[in-house]
Amino acid sequence: MNLLKTALVALSALIGSAGLLAKGELNLFGWSEYIPQEVLDGFTAETGIKVNFETYASNEELLSKLVAGGSAYDLVQPSDYTAEVMIRRKMLAPLDLAKLTNLGNIDPALMKLPHDPAGKYTVPYMTGTVGIVINTEKVKTPVRGYKDFFAPQHKDRLVVLNDNRELVTWALYSLGHSANDISKETLAKARPVVAEWVKLVKVFDSDSPKTALLNGDVDLGIVWSGEAAILWNEDRKFQYVLPAEGAHQFIDVLAIPAGAKNQAEAHALINYILRPEVSKLISAKFPYTNPNLAARKLLSPDELANPASYPKEGKLETFRDIGRLAADIDQLVTDLKSAQ
Amino acid sequence: MNAPDAQSAQPATTGHDRRQPGWRAWALLAPMVAWLVLFVVVPTVILLVYSFCERDEVGGVIFSFTLDNYTRVFDPVYLRIFVRSVGYAGLTTIICVIIGYPMAYYIARAPEARRNQLLLLVMVPFWTSFLIRTYAWITILKQEGLLNGLLQALQLTSSPLSLMYTPTAVVIGLVYAYLPFMILPIYSSAEKLDHSLVEAAYDLGAGPLRAFASVIIPLTMPGIAAGTLLVFVPAIGMFAITDLMGGAKVPMIGNVIQNQFMQARDWPFGAALGVVFMSMFAVTYLLLQRRGARIHE
Known part of the structure; x- marks a missing residue:
């Protein structure tokens, strides 16, 4: 009886994970201490897309790993000047802006800056x-x-x-x-x-x-x-x-490496992060300056009064x-x- | 002139024949050989090739032939860093011998049940991650930390001592990390020490100091030598402790190499540093071996 139960549980787990796989997965390479786990969990719960998350501690480390042949990543999080060199070296894929329906939430003053003059490759994450x-x-x-x-x-x-x-x-x-x-x-x-x-x-x-x-x-x-x-x-x-x-x-951005295999999923996560209520969660955990103006309206007066976040x-x-x-x-x- | 040659060649050849491994021996060795080729020989060759290349703008490796990386290694800046690293590692080794020798000797002389308990205590720290143990030292040594709290509660010091982020903290961290690697080899040679030889020394009129210096020390020398190698070599390349406990203020050779692969993205130069570093060790080791062999003769 017990054995049967265990077998059933294992089987259902297998089917469950197969179901997740069918909905796709995403390899995210981001800064340590920058993306709250609950944001990724929320994304997976809603879309069924599994997020494999790896972290780095400096832009240089990110470049090192990408240059050394890391084409396995679907979404990366470089700072402005690193994104600039990645764009010049054709290491980033252009974004499909039509899929990023929440892009209008971002402060226009932070878009189309010198690192990405056309605003085609990057979306601000935090500044x-x-x-x-x-x-x-x-x-x-x-x-x-x-x-x-x-x-x-x-x-x-x-x-x-x-x-x-x-x-x-x-x-x-x-x-x-x-x-x-x-x-x-x-x-x-x-x-x-x-x-x-x-x-x-x-x-x-x-x-x-x-x-x-x-x-x-x-x-x-x-x-x-x-x-x-x-x-x-x-x-x-x-x-x-x-x-x-x-x-x-510094303006840290989200960008998709050229040759990424799961670009649709990567776009879905960018658009999810652009939602005001999601972006607000990020600010609560890592109080940098939020470039998402709609999210800023949801922040508490205390958060907005923090002189380091909003100098x-x-x-x-x-x-x-x-x-x-x-x-x-x-x-x-x-x-x-x-x-x- | 011919005769002694032939004579000395004779036993050597037979000895060689006897030790010629058969296919069974090779089969047993195969996993080890494969491991060494895959994880030692191949990476070393890659390192050697990279060390003659150039970096491109984003830090990729351009395959070309240049000696620039090697010229840069012998820049006074890097030589000074190297000398300092040798200094720190040397001090660490000496302190490890001074603290570790009596401990190892005591454990080796203890009754068997007790001995195993003590050995277990030496090894218990390995059950926790090295980084966590280093962070624990930060909690102890920091300005508002445990040690300063204790000293002030006992009224031994009036103001807190600045211990964290100093060379002292680095040496404390290094000694702590590598002490077991000194204790264990010394223990194993002290355990094999035939105590009747020590008694013989006493019988022949040697005092405790003389017996220690001319009997016990020489007999446990293999343990001290092995411990020195196990402590000195890793200590010289360590970078985590200098970063975490030394405040990344004064780079050691390990920090410089790590920096080339991450921050500076200059893999060829990092590789050249690695190659020079490795060759220095190999040469030192060979010289020591040869000297050791000569002493035995």
């Missing part, structure tokens, strides 16, 4: 900034920009992103250059600045820079705005400031692809870190 977090219980002097942040009295009290391009960009800003003004000459000028800064930093961490702040190991940080927003929710003593000299704004006007710039100069930046920072 954010890179700014300064201050533990106001420990730091009493005002910190307005990079120069205040990297002041000698803050030695060993700083956490910054472990991202070579970010670090060099901040140095360029403090010298009055713009974020994409990167050449051998400007890098040579940035070098002594970065050399001084590297000596002051206690922790380099891109994955979870909030940890060192929460643990009390450091008092100030330059972090992703989403991390800063979580800190602010945790304790109001963590204040977010957009650096006066200028700040990096007041600042001087913002997106990154552009810089090609081979990325290697020069990497060498410069490695050099300076090890020179200590």
